[in-house]
Amino acid sequence: MTNESNIVVCGSARVGKSTLINALCGRELAKTSNSLSSKTDQMEKYILNRDYISSNEASNSNENRYSITIWDTPGIESWTKEHVQEHISRIMLKSNPVCMIYCASPGSFARLDQLEWIIESSIKSNIYCALVCTNKYSGGKQSREQLLKDFHSLLSRYQPMTKNENNIKYYGNAALCATVNSIPFEDEDRGIEKEAEGINELLFGITSSLKGDKLIAWCHTIADNESFWSAMANQLAEVYKIARPIAEEVLQNHGKDIAKALIPFIIRAAFK
Ligand SMILES: Nc1nc2c(ncn2[C@@H]2O[C@H](COP(=O)(O)OP(=O)(O)O)[C@@H](O)[C@H]2O)c(=O)[nH]1
Ligand SMILES: [Mg+2]
Numbered sequence: 001m002t003n004e005s006n007i008v009v010c011g012s013a014r015v016g017k018s019t020l021i022n023a024l025c026g027r028e029l030a031k032t033s034n035s036l037s038s039k040t041d042q043m044e045k046y047i048l049n050r051d052y053i054s055s056n057e058a059s060n061s062n063e064n065r066y067s068i069t070i071w072d073t074p075g076i077e078s079w080t081k082e083h084v085q086e087h088i089s090r091i092m093l094k095s096n097p098v099c100m101i102y103c104a105s106p107g108s109f110a111r112l113d114q115l116e117w118i119i120e121s122s123i124k125s126n127i128y129c130a131l132v133c134t135n136k137y138s139g140g141k142q143s144r145e146q147l148l149k150d151f152h153s154l155l156s157r158y159q160p161m162t163k164n165e166n167n168i169k170y171y172g173n174a175a176l177c178a179t180v181n182s183i184p185f186e187d188e189d190r191g192i193e194k195e196a197e198g199i200n201e202l203l204f205g206i207t208s209s210l211k212g213d214k215l216i217a218w219c220h221t222i223a224d225n226e227s228f229w230s231a232m233a234n235q236l237a238e239v240y241k242i243a244r245p246i247a248e249e250v251l252q253n254h255g256k257d258i259a260k261a262l263i264p265f266i267i268r269a270a271f272k
Helices: 017-025 081-095 112-124 141-156 199-209 212-221 226-239 244-270
Strands: 002-011 044-051 065-072 099-104 128-133 163-165 168-171 175-179 185-187 192-194
Touching: 002 017, 002 081, 002 212, 017 065, 017 099, 017 199, 044 212, 065 081, 065 212, 081 112, 099 112, 112 128, 112 141, 128 141, 128 199, 141 168, 141 175, 168 199, 175 199, 199 212, 199 226, 212 244, 226 244
Parallel strands: 002 065, 002 099, 099 128, 128 175
Antiparallel strands: 044 065, 163 168, 168 175, 185 192
16 A cells, blocks of 8 residues: 655745755755756656555555655746646645645745745645745845744734744744755855754654644655754654653664654654
């Protein structure tokens, strides 16, 4: 049996959607663009296939596969309202995605009217929204702060902010807002050099907000991201109430396979 799930990633062209998709999955899945003429008109999709990681050792995992489709929408800045509504609602309604990840970079021209509509239709359909300020150092601090303010005021219309932790703002179980630098940033003219940051925190935020089947699909999506699983193992153990000695054993003995060792505990907790 194959379990099929979907994730929707949207935002304007060149804001860093493909770069973020690769950073989330911990491997090269989406083509990133270096040229200015890289606008795609087609909805792109990336498919991740993997064996089902079960919470039950007795189950025959060979018969269970997981297939996750990541939809990468073409730059929505040039879309008309009808265009956005038609595309997005078709995916939202048909595929009931695990989550909707909206990306905007500080320097880019964010279309808040379209974002407003995307948020509204996601929240109404119970689809978790992650609004991400991508490529955070590509614009000045002021434009980054303005973007985050805009995200916050859009989300607070639906749900008040419930937590602000590790640079992630949480809005109940409906949404979160984050800032990331998905790959190292260098700007010789401005003399800026920055490491990648914010990805583990974003992944932790989404992981700890999803429930049930969606949580399981999400864990499979990011299972290859070794850096996330090892950096956040302790926090995950806390959220999913994995006893400390068990968590320590997993950390010490599973090395690269830490995701495979931790996910069964999360799956069990997901259905409690
Ligand atoms: N340093 C840095 N560069 C980024 C980041 N995100 C995107 N970029 C760069 O910005 C360009 C466009 O990114 P891409 O992911 O292809 O944008 P997309 O069109 O939204 O998919 C590429 O040259 C990326 O390397 C980031 O977080 N940090
Ligand atoms: Mg792209």
